[in-house]
Amino acid sequence: MARNCNFDRQEKLIEAMELFWQQGYANTSIADLVAHLGINRFSLYNSYGDKQRLYREALDYYLEHVSFPPVEAILHPRAALGEVRDYISRFIALQRNQQYGCFLQNAVLEHGLTEPFVQQASARLFSRLEQAFARALTNAGQTGELKADVVPEKVSRFLLLQLQGIRVLGKAGQYQVLSDATEVLLDYLSTLKSKL
Amino acid sequence: MARNCNFDRQEKLIEAMELFWQQGYANTSIADLVAHLGINRFSLYNSYGDKQRLYREALDYYLEHVSFPPVEAILHPRAALGEVRDYISRFIALQRNQQYGCFLQNAVLEHGLTEPFVQQASARLFSRLEQAFARALTNAGQTGELKADVVPEKVSRFLLLQLQGIRVLGKAGQYQVLSDATEVLLDYLSTLKSKL
Numbered sequence A, B: 001m002a003r004n005c006n007f008d009r010q011e012k013l014i015e016a017m018e019l020f021w022q023q024g025y026a027n028t029s030i031a032d033l034v035a036h037l038g039i040n041r042f043s044l045y046n047s048y049g050d051k052q053r054l055y056r057e058a059l060d061y062y063l064e065h066v067s068f069p070p071v072e073a074i075l076h077p078r079a080a081l082g083e084v085r086d087y088i089s090r091f092i093a094l095q096r097n098q099q100y101g102c103f104l105q106n107a108v109l110e111h112g113l114t115e116p117f118v119q120q121a122s123a124r125l126f127s128r129l130e131q132a133f134a135r136a137l138t139n140a141g142q143t144g145e146l147k148a149d150v151v152p153e154k155v156s157r158f159l160l161l162q163l164q165g166i167r168v169l170g171k172a173g174q175y176q177v178l179s180d181a182t183e184v185l186l187d188y189l190s191t192l193k194s195k196l
Helices: A009-023 A030-037 A041-048 A051-074 A081-094 A103-111 A116-142 A152-171 A175-191 B009-023 B030-037 B041-048 B051-074 B081-094 B103-111 B116-142 B152-171 B175-191
Strands: none
Touching: A009 A030, A009 A041, A009 A051, A009 A103, A030 A041, A030 A051, A041 A051, A051 A081, A051 A103, A051 A116, A081 A116, A081 A152, A081 A175, A103 A116, A103 A152, A103 B103, A103 B152, A116 A152, A152 A175, A152 B103, A152 B152, A152 B175, A175 B152, B009 B030, B009 B041, B009 B051, B009 B103, B030 B041, B030 B051, B041 B051, B051 B081, B051 B103, B051 B116, B081 B116, B081 B152, B081 B175, B103 B116, B103 B152, B116 B152, B152 B175
């Protein structure tokens, strides 16, 4: 790793993440990275290793700094059904702003089958989301907010599936379809409530 | 277009579709296609035009011969709620066999934002699915099989979202997650039934 370099290593990592997020792995050449980051090829190799290592680091950065923070913030240890709804509503609204979709989902569809680190990263994200949903639903169950037949471990996986579907329709630019579909999803969430 | 060629044009188109489906567009070179199809570069250009035109034709072939037939067969004009459930159950089961996911979804995530024909193809598939679901739900409503508050046009879009999420979890190889998530989905479908 370079001891000295005349650029901010993290700032350039973020720029690389954005480029891979937008264009994918195969479609981003070293020349594209050199042009986008504004650093020369030698500095790029010297600081980040080869294209694959830079991509892995960018994907990890994405998980830690883009995916996980809202999960931690909204689905916090004392979260319940209201926070599940908040997280999903926020996620739906996000699609118009993040038109490139989810970097991780893009990666899974591009080469999750051939790149074990992509599959590991997706397993990490999915498991974090699923656990956060399950904990919030369990909290809701303990206070009697939830219908007795709701199984938090299964509903949390169903919600993970919703996030994946929302991302795809968002990336396809199908905003009206997304709006109607998620109206039904939010109605479904309401049906989980016990009739106290 | 070539008048004569010593290979079956459709057979080679199917092989090209399989390669693009597995590897994506950017990651498939002309050299890969030449090797996979077992025809020379000249014949390839002569029969299919350039790589992009071959890809478009492969994507259209996928829609017409892979995506649409089960929609037409299961969600036929007289289909109702049982057929919606059948279609979705079959689609869930399919994921273990179609490990490359959906060619169209892969295409949307790879370059739907920059290639208008990909967005058009996805709009075509989404609209076909949505209409087939909506028609089946409308049929179910007319025979009193459906709860009165179910809006076919919205639930059909919700189901389209489910298909997208199922594909992503399938491609990520998350079969246990998928199984739990879709158990909740099938339970949801049961709640659409009127209590006759």
